[in-house]
Amino acid sequence: MQIHPFVRSAVLLAALAALGSPAFASKEKPVVGISLDTLKQERWQHDRDTIEARVKALGGTVIATSANGDDTRQVSDIDALISNHVDVIIVVPHNGEALTRAVEAAKEAGIPIIAYDRLILNCDIDLYVTFDNVKIGALMAQYVVDRVPKDHPGRIVCVYGAQTDNNAKLLKQGQDSVLLPLVKAGKINIVHADWAADWNSENGKKIVNAAIAKSPQPIDGVVASADSVAGGVCQALLEEHLAGKVIVTGQDADRAACQRVMRGSQTMTIYKPLKQLADYAAQAAFDLAQGKKISAPNSIDNGFKKVPAVFQDVTVVDKDNMFSTVVKDGFQKAEDLK
Numbered sequence: 001m002q003i004h005p006f007v008r009s010a011v012l013l014a015a016l017a018a019l020g021s022p023a024f025a026s027k028e029k030p031v032v033g034i035s036l037d038t039l040k041q042e043r044w045q046h047d048r049d050t051i052e053a054r055v056k057a058l059g060g061t062v063i064a065t066s067a068n069g070d071d072t073r074q075v076s077d078i079d080a081l082i083s084n085h086v087d088v089i090i091v092v093p094h095n096g097e098a099l100t101r102a103v104e105a106a107k108e109a110g111i112p113i114i115a116y117d118r119l120i121l122n123c124d125i126d127l128y129v130t131f132d133n134v135k136i137g138a139l140m141a142q143y144v145v146d147r148v149p150k151d152h153p154g155r156i157v158c159v160y161g162a163q164t165d166n167n168a169k170l171l172k173q174g175q176d177s178v179l180l181p182l183v184k185a186g187k188i189n190i191v192h193a194d195w196a197a198d199w200n201s202e203n204g205k206k207i208v209n210a211a212i213a214k215s216p217q218p219i220d221g222v223v224a225s226a227d228s229v230a231g232g233v234c235q236a237l238l239e240e241h242l243a244g245k246v247i248v249t250g251q252d253a254d255r256a257a258c259q260r261v262m263r264g265s266q267t268m269t270i271y272k273p274l275k276q277l278a279d280y281a282a283q284a285a286f287d288l289a290q291g292k293k294i295s296a297p298n299s300i301d302n303g304f305k306k307v308p309a310v311f312q313d314v315t316v317v318d319k320d321n322m323f324s325t326v327v328k329d330g331f332q333k334a335e336d337l338k
Contacts, residue, residue, distance in 0.1 A: 027087075027290050029059050029061065030060045030061075030087035030285075030286060030289035031060065031061045031062070031063060031084075031085075031086045031087055032055045032061070032062050032063075032086065032087065032088055032089075032090065032282070032285045032286070032289065033064075033065075033078075033081035033086035033088070033089040033111075034051060034052075034063070034064040034065065034090045034091075035065055035077045035078050035081065035089060035090070035091045035092070036064065036065065036066040037066070037069060037074065037093060037094035037118070038066060038069050039068075040068075041199065041228050041254070042252075042254045042255060043254060044066075044092065046275075046278075047092075047117075047274055047277070047278045048064050050275050050278035050279060050282070051064075051281060051282045051285075052064060054278065054282035054283065055282045055285065055286060058282070058283070060286055063081060063084065065077040065080075070094070071094055071095050071099075074093070074094055074098070074102070075098070075099065075102045078099070078102040078103075078105070078106060079102060079105065081106075081111075082105055082106055082109050085109075087111065087289035088111060088113075088286075089106055089112075089114070090116050090281055090285055091103075091113060091114065091115055091120060092116045093118050093119075093120050093165075095164040096119050096121045096164070096166040097121050097122065098164075099123070100121070100123045103120060103123040103125060104123060104124070107124050112126040112127075112289070113125045113126055113127075114126060114284060114288070115127070115129070115130075115302075115307070116129055116130070116277075116281050117129065117130045117131070117167070118166060119166045119300065121166060121302050121303050121304075122302065122303040122304050123304050125302065126288060126307075126308070127288070127296060127308050127309070127310070128302075128307045128308070128309040129280060129281045129284065129310050130167075130309065130311060131272050131277070131312050132314070133167050133174065134170050134171075134174040134177070135174060135314070136171060136174060136251055136272075137171035137173060137174025137176075137177075138174035138177055139270060140171075140174075140224075140251070140268075140270065141174070141175040141177075141178035141179050141223055143247075143267075143268050143316060144220075144222075144223055144249060145178060145179070145188060145221075147247050148188075148220040149220060153186055153187055153188055153189045154187065154189065154220045154221060155191050155215065155219050155221075156179065156189065156191065156221050156222070157192045157208060157211040157219055157221070157222045157223070158175060158179075158190055158193035158194075158223045159194065159196055159204050159207050159208065159222060159233055160172050160194065160195045160225050161196060161199050161226055161229065162196065162198050162199050163195040163197070164197075168199075171225045175223055179223075191214070191215045191219065192207070192214060192215065194207045194210070196225075196229040196232075199225075199226050199228045199229055200228070200229070200232070201228055201231040201235075202232055203229065203232065204224060204228070204229030204230065204232030204236075205232030205233065205235050205236045206236075207232075207233075208222060208236035208237065209236050212236070212240055218242070218245075218246075219242070219246050220246065221246060221248070221249075222237075222246060222248045222249070224249050224250050225249075225250075225251065226250060226251050227250035227251060227253070227266075227269055228254070229250075230249065230250035230257060230260070230266050230269075233266075234248060234260055234265040238265065244264040244265055247267045248265070248268075249266075249268055249269070250268065250269040250270070251269055251272065252269065252270070252272060253269045253317060253331060253332065254269075255332055255337075257269045258317075258322060258326060258336075259337055261317070261318060261319055261322060262338070267318060268316060268317060269317050269318075270314050270315070271314065271315045271316075271317045271329075271331070272312065273312060273313070273331075275329075276312055277312050280310060284310075296309055296310050298310065298311055
């Protein structure tokens with residue numbers, strides 16, 4: 001019987017904790033801990049697998065955990081990684097404000113912390129590896145406003161991400177930078193906006209259902225902050241016989257989202273080269289574990305300090321360039337998008 005990778009990792013961590021012994025970390029063959037918020041979305045499975053493969057290729061070992069969207073569990077996961085004397089921990093926080101104590105405990109144990117694609121707030125982290133989420137939000141909003149009808153103020157719905165995720169707030173900041181001046185100029189009307197808890201598809205659907213119910217006129221576009229919520233958005237539009245008639249954004253280039261783009265129910269997604277991000281994070285973790293300094297061209301204030309940050313580039317993807325970007329890079333297979 002094949003054991004699911006998440007179950008295998010969880011069992012390994014539990015066994016190590018039960019033994020009460022370290023994971024035999026060394027500078028030559030460091031042990032990298034990974035604390036994930038969740039594995040429910042396809043993209044986090046990609047990230048975990050890529051980081052694991054890169055670390056192992058470098059000669060290290062990985063212990064990966066997933067908190068399943070539970071802050072208390074994620075704190076416990078990090079505590080267990082600390083107890084097992086990992087050399088460095090890569091963290092994808094569920095709630096960027098809930099891990100301060102866990103990070104402080106890691107720092108007291110001399111373990112560097114890398115925040116991966118979600119910033120951890122108000123604590124001493126060593127590196128933030130991500131994409132420019134303000135820019136991504138602006139790209140989404142601009143894509144919509146460039147394509148809504150010009151014979152009336154464009155009627156827009158904004159479906160933000162999880163309010164517990166700092167990334168969702170950065171995406172909104174980028175979206176607002178494009179939308180709010182146009183709202184002020186009378187060219188855009190935001191008919192409804194809300195936060196989709198846990199980036200959940202069903203919550204995205206409920207937000208669009210509410211928007212359709214309250215708007216006396218048809219919606220022109222939905223700025224959905226991720227492919228996960230865009231799935232629910234598209235389902236709501238399908239049920240109202242509006243699929244393909246309303247512009248819908250997303251990000252992550254998940255397989256289901258790319259299929260929706262090719263079939264016309266979702267209009268665009270943001271392709272983030274996750275392999276590059278994960279490879280960089282793995283190499284950075286390996287280097288930090290060996291006491292090397294990391295050169296980062298950017299920084300971001302997390303409320304405690306200016307955190308060194310590395311931003312990877314992104315690409316707007318729609319039906320026209322799907323095969324020259326997402327497929328060409330091997331992120332999705334052409335046969336899966338038919």
